[in-house]
Amino acid sequence: MVRSIIAVGIVVIVAIVVMVAVSLHSSRSEVYNFTDCAAAGYPVMESYPRQCRTPSGQSFTEDIGNALEKASLITVASPQPNQRVVSPLVITGQAVGGWFFEASFPVELKDADGLLAASTIAQTSSDWMTTAMVPFSSTLTFTLPTTPTGTLVLKKDNPSGDSQYDDQLTIPVVF
DSSP, X not given: OHHHHHHXXXXXXXXXXXXXXXXXXXXXXXXXXXXXHHHTTOOEEOSSSOEEEOTTSOEEEOOBTBHHHHTTTEEEEESOTTEEOOSSEEEEEEEEGGXXXXXXXXXXXXXXXXXXXXXXXXXXXXXXXXXXXEEEXXXXXXXXXXXXXXXXXXXXXXXXXXXXXXXXXXXXXXX
């Protein structure tokens, strides 16, 4: 009788271990993007942008907006892509003189649904009438959006209004 109880106990313990292992494996396999991959504990390569690879060979690249594409025109020192931001948000970086008009350009913060959370102007105190990179800074005050993520948008100032001269840097952020 005691052996039967012990045998049943061992079977129950083995069944629980198997169920937990299957549950952990299935939760780790539901990976749809870089964030899911990293959260599941898969290895993250320290490249820029970072990459995460699952054991099945799926590869996901971190969304850094269009920072690499715009690096010759504008770079942001702070905040970095996917950084948690709070209000007031201090934005610093440098942009080519042509990004400015009258030493400034517009900055917007949008939530994940694309709704405008706040806007301000970035300014430089340097000579902006140059083709060289010019430092800028801005402080953006905002109310915390309802979405967990959003986008910081730094727009090339375009006093002409002609869309062919529009340009922007987008940086994903976390609230």
